[in-house]
Amino acid sequence: FLEAFESLLRFAENRTSSLFETAYRPVAKEAAEPVKELFTDISLYILVESAVLRFFDSLFPLVYSRLINPGITDLSEDYTECLRLTRQDINPFGRYSKNMVTELSKSLWASRMLSQALSLGIEAINTTEHAALTKECRKALVKMQYCPHCQGLTLIRPCVGYCLNVMRGCLASVVSELDAQWREYISTLEYLTNEMAASHDLETALMGIRNSINEAILHAQLNGPQLSATVDKVCGQPKQEEGNLSSDNIVPVKEATEIQTFVMVHASLNNKRR
Template sequence: MALEAAASVQEFFTDVGLYLFGADVNPEEFVNRFFDSLFPLVYNHLIDPGVTDSSPEYSECVRMARKDTSPFGNIPQRVRAQMGRSLLPSRTFLQALNLGIEVINTTDHLHFSKECGRALLRMQYCPYCQGLTLSQPCMGYCLNVARGCLAHVAELNPHWHAYIRSLEELSNAMHGTYDVEHVLLNFHLLVNDAVFQAHSNGHKILEQVNKICGRPVRAPTQSPRCSFDPSKEGHGMKISVRNDEETLANRRKDFINSLRLYRSFYGGLADQLCVNDLAAAAGLPCWDGEDLARRYSVCPNLKTQ
């Protein structure tokens, strides 16, 4: 039965992936579709074995009868609830990550005004005209120019900070039944319970299906009724053992922790450029826009910068 159910399981997890990546699929619908496709297999193997040459119409009737017979009890409802709680936060999280990527890509290529271009040219290359080829801009001078040129980028900083805080709050809420990894890794247990319930109520379900769909064609010698032992259902299945450090929750936590280091990235971009690349170290002779100097004051307001 497991081999026959493989296609339905694959379709179910494909739908899960499509939903997570933003496709227009409905979790309630693909959960119902999975249990609809599972019921004929359970019925033929565990409830009424020995049926042969059943027509496609009869198989479809059995599939549709799942809604009227409720062979799996409340398991489909539980799965729908768990999928609804866990998939939506993960889908939102991925959409938020894509939004962050778009913001970063948008600011990857900056456009500067003519005034900024002239200020950068004066800061970087005018010393060459005086033969000061090894001199670098004074730290204060560099900060004034860079902060002025990147003022429009710095305006993103409060929004970027709020974005990272929202990601952190969403990530913290994704645990337990709101953690998609936890729900999907335990999905097989709910399916096992569903099959066990159908098998336990097999006589009642058989009568209900016979009333709805009639009797199917049987082989001359009926196969004995199959037994179902939930304790043995996992035999032959490869269930991966998780390393606790390799969970999505831990990876998500590590990602948020690393992202938190860049909360002030846009606000401090000018300072990073000057400190790491452009400006002279403290105490060294430096270019102040006109000549060599030992120090240069940072202007207190954006307009002066």
């Protein structure tokens, strides 16, 4: 399970990184670290809400200065910090950040519980393997294994019924102590695996991170003028680049539709006119 979980995480992280490299190249380099931190937090089962909110807090200054207002040339540490601190109040990414928290929280909860349950099961099995044998059990094992040797019957094995009776006697005390708890444990494992195969599907949640981030960025770009006006009121106006915008600043969003691309260019031109 842990190997499958780590493999899914790596694949989801690579898919998310490729989103920035192909669709949002102006922020790809600077977004690499927030993406890495997000998936590291997920792998450590750090509180999902904190991890996701921290990611979008770090992403907002990049989206605002590179995609919404590509003419900004000087984004000071104070201004960046203002954008980061006010991101949740301004809500540039709409419902998508909260949706991402909801989907990941459900799946990672089930994943974490299953991981802990499997570890507990391994520990219980290892403990029973090293359980001390009673005096009666040792005597029965010796009798079953070696009494035929005294009669020269070294190649004859104990019959199945005799062997099972001896083992039942040896394990009776252990089984009586663990039986009820072990049955409950198995039921819990079945419940968790069923949940992960249904509404708490871990693979679907992790693979959906890329799309959630893409939709969140598109939402911010489509509402660029309103966001800029709000940010100007809260954080003031950053330094703007004079002259025409370079074509390199227009983001080639390959995964967006033609209408979305038009709106993004339109938003950039509106910012230039201001």
